[in-house]
Amino acid sequence: MTIAKVRTPLTDPEKVFHYTDLQRTKPTRENDPYDYMPGWGNRHQSEVIPGTLPAGQNNPQANRYGLYTEGITYSAFAAPRQVNKSTYMYRARPSAAHGGYNKIESRAHLENCFLSCNPSVQTFPGLAEWRPFPLPPADEPTDFVDGLHTLAGSGDPNLRQGLALYVYMLNASMPGRAFCNIDGDFLFCPQTGILDFQTEMGKLLVQPGEIVVIPRGVRFSVNLANGQKAARGYITEVWGAMWELPDLGPLGGHGLANPRDFLHPVAYIDEDLHRPFEIVNKSNGKYVAIKQDHSPYDVVAWQGNVVPYKYDLTKFSSQNATSVDHTDPSVNTVLTAKSHDPHTPLADFIWFGPRWDVASNTFRPPYFHRNSASEFLACLYGKGLGRDEGFLPGGASFDGGHTPHGGFGDEYINEMQLQVNEPRKILENQMTIMVESSRTLLFTDYARHGCGTLEKAADPKAWDKLPDRFSSHPGIKQLLQRVRDDKAAAAERLAFYHEGGIAGPPLPAA
Known part of the structure; x- marks a missing residue:
């Protein structure tokens, strides 16, 4: 006989997976x-x-x-x-x-x-x-x-x-x-x-x-x-x-x-x-x-x-990939403000909160990218999203348009080795928001100097955290030489048809 499990309502909104965990009727x-x-x-x-x-x-x-x-x-x-x-x-x-x-x-x-x-x-x-x-x-x-x-x-x-x-x-x-x-x-x-x-x-x-x-x-x-x-x-x-x-x-x-x-x-x-x-x-x-x-x-x-x-x-009802690959952050848009370009918003207000991650055979965190949009992120509570292990609540980060970026945290870097295919809950007990804009943002003197909290413009240890594993891969030099040899042989084969091969029959006299 299966005994029904008693469900106890949560009381802290910052610890819920979704508002419904509070079991409120209001x-x-x-x-x-x-x-x-x-x-x-x-x-x-x-x-x-x-x-x-x-x-x-x-x-x-x-x-x-x-x-x-x-x-x-x-x-x-x-x-x-x-x-x-x-x-x-x-x-x-x-x-x-x-x-x-x-x-x-x-x-x-x-x-x-x-x-x-x-x-x-x-x-x-x-x-x-x-x-x-x-x-x-x-x-x-x-x-x-x-x-x-x-x-x-x-x-x-x-x-x-x-x-x-x-x-x-x-x-x-x-x-x-x-x-x-x-x-x-x-x-x-x-x-x-x-x-x-x-x-x-x-x-x-x-x-x-x-x-x-x-x-x-x-x-x-x-x-x-x-x-x-x-x-x-x-x-x-x-x-x-x-x-x-x-x-x-x-x-x-x-x-x-x-x-x-x-x-x-x-x-x-x-x-x-x-x-x-x-x-x-x-x-x-x-x-x-x-x-x-x-x-x-x-x-x-x-x-x-x-x-x-x-x-x-x-209360956000998140949507996500349920088979493979990473969904663009636009799928987490709460509100949007239109621009004069009907295909490009002025600003999107985006939510990153607790949700299930179930994509199989997929690098689940955001891949390294260079988006056209400007991205301003802020952590509300918990361990926020950031390029490191998570920046502190009350802080913020910015990624300019077409600026290469991604996470440098150990969990992020090790994701490829984990090979996780099991469903898992992510971003629990935290909430991060992002304002994404098609505009190039200009920053005030207060943001650049006056606030006194600007930490860095880039991660100086990025090279250490992101080693070149390709060059050290066993046999990679031999493979690259094989590719060069194959290309040279292919070029030699094609040259026969363009540089003096057997001539065709002469054209008939007029």
């Missing part, structure tokens, strides 16, 4: 206190007070409770329906009630002009690797505004084309302060520390292993969740494009990041709406701020599709 982790609306590409609606949203129209002559109508458009007014983005908000006071724009001082290192004419940014000719970026000292309060640092990018937000990569390090919340990115969409990827996002549309709790996207023009505050002393993570910003789900092609209707797993906030308003606020705007890569005497988080109801959303990367 779509959120246990420590997430908020409610969300699931789906992708929807026009959601939400109300703090039921019945606040006007029925049958967007801008009534008089809203309930004396609220003001305020619209936010993301796309051109006449954009096709499938890409037309807008949201209507019904709020206590309109955002237009403010005291004007002024420049502010900040300890952030921002750069958004990634054109060759800008002497402040340069390419990395090859490879680069950073140790964990430094968290701010406890005696130096640093919020998101001051803790944002640009690492690299391509293009310019003024042209509505390109992208930028950032790292944020903070140890303070943003009471009385909000942020608005006028340039592009922010994709946050926390590495350490749980963040409590407050946005005009509601609240989202985001922790390592999750991502959150804040659309261009939406105001938000980045706060430390209860019990958190500091936080660090990465941001990918896209200009002139929006994050989308990749097409699935032959996979069919399901797989990779499934639409139902994206979660949107529900309406929420501050208890005290009458307090001073500073709204910091990032416009063309520069900070300007406006001051107002009321909270920006006074939206009692909203409806539309310009809405922040979050996604738990442990």
Whole structure:
């Protein structure tokens, strides 16, 4: 008689093979206190007070409770329906009630002009690797505004084309302060520390292993969740494009990041709406701020599709080779941002997490390669992917386009000798993300010098780890000589037909 094995739910999201190991009946982790609306590409609606949203129209002559109508458009007014983005908000006071724009001082290192004419940014000719970026000292309060640092990018937000990569390090919340990115969409990827996002549309709790996207023009505050002393993570910003789900092609209707797993906030308003606020705007890569005497988080109801959303990367439904050969990393794309070239994305946000490896008679790790894309990798937790034995969480690495690269770790090098054909779980208890772009990335002075954690441009021991086994192979010199002899003999045989062989019969006389 077979005895059923009791399945015990796991409790640590960083130790699961997949989110389903938690055996949760809710779509959120246990420590997430908020409610969300699931789906992708929807026009959601939400109300703090039921019945606040006007029925049958967007801008009534008089809203309930004396609220003001305020619209936010993301796309051109006449954009096709499938890409037309807008949201209507019904709020206590309109955002237009403010005291004007002024420049502010900040300890952030921002750069958004990634054109060759800008002497402040340069390419990395090859490879680069950073140790964990430094968290701010406890005696130096640093919020998101001051803790944002640009690492690299391509293009310019003024042209509505390109992208930028950032790292944020903070140890303070943003009471009385909000942020608005006028340039592009922010994709946050926390590495350490749980963040409590407050946005005009509601609240989202985001922790390592999750991502959150804040659309261009939406105001938000980045706060430390209860019990958190500091936080660090990465941001990918896209200009002139929006994050989308990749097409699935032959996979069919399901797989990779499934639409139902994206979660949107529900309406929420501050208890005290009458307090001073500073709204910091990032416009063309520069900070300007406006001051107002009321909270920006006074939206009692909203409806539309310009809405922040979050996604738990442990829910990713990975696909892979089930017979032979290594699948390209594009099969792990969570979100993609299109470029003007329909065949080449501006950026792909890619997941490398726990999965089965089952390919037979195959060198299973990524083979040594020279991709056309620029690749920025960051380890969120565990033993991350890298050229060595795995770089530390909080660090990052970069491989430039057409730069030869691959793993130099012992496990990687010894894979050929292991001859493993048995199914195995790989990348357990870790998560690594990669931002892959068709653009050539230019790096800021902060990334090259200011952060103080740039470790190396290449592995100086690569020659030792990658010996030339071909030249020392037994009998290889004799084989090469045999090849030369065979080629010479073949050339001699062919010369007979081209250099004076038997002449054919003469042509008949005219």
